[in-house]
Amino acid sequence: MYGYGLLKGLRVTLGNFFGRAVTEQYPERRPFISPRFHGFFQLDLKKCNGCGVCSLSCPNGAIQVTSERDENKKRFVTGYKISLGYCLFCGLCVEACPRDALRFTQEFELSSYRREDFVCDLLEIEKREKICSREPA
Numbered sequence: 001m002y003g004y005g006l007l008k009g010l011r012v013t014l015g016n017f018f019g020r021a022v023t024e025q026y027p028e029r030r031p032f033i034s035p036r037f038h039g040f041f042q043l044d045l046k047k048c049n050g051c052g053v054c055s056l057s058c059p060n061g062a063i064q065v066t067s068e069r070d071e072n073k074k075r076f077v078t079g080y081k082i083s084l085g086y087c088l089f090c091g092l093c094v095e096a097c098p099r100d101a102l103r104f105t106q107e108f109e110l111s112s113y114r115r116e117d118f119v120c121d122l123l124e125i126e127k128r129e130k131i132c133s134r135e136p137a
């Protein structure tokens with residue numbers, strides 16, 4: 001029938017016109033972020049022992065972990081870097097951690113003009129409480 005496609009399209013338009021608004025007023029209003037969202041990373045320094053399992057589980061080799069052993073042969077983490085530019089946010093590293101030391105946060109504003117901002121030292125971040133090398137807002 002001539003004009004059937006147009007009528008179908010208009011039906012969708014009218015349905016949405018009188019329906020609930022779905023536009024997010026971002027950045028004035030923060031959108032709802034699911035608790036299971038894969039955003040930035042948070043490392044629990046009390047739990048992480050630098051075993052490197054997360055690094056081995058990463059398909060893109062985005063994590064570099066260094067560790068040392070103390071006088072009691074107990075391993076502790078000395079460096080933890082993630083290259084966000086290579087990260088797929090697949091979550092394999094978080095799932096693989098045997099000590100539940102790594103988790104995702106709901107931080108999603110990770111863009112930057114500087115390439116070096118995408119290499120994130122999680123040890124430094126935990127100490128200084130800031131994201132990558134960017135200054136806090």
Ligand code: SF4
Nearest residue numbers: 048050051052054097
């Ligand atoms: S985050 Fe977990 S898997 Fe990765 S080095 Fe620390 S303890 Fe090991």
Ligand code: SF4
Nearest residue numbers: 058087088090091093
């Ligand atoms: S989320 Fe996936 S790609 Fe990103 S660091 Fe973890 S394992 Fe690697």
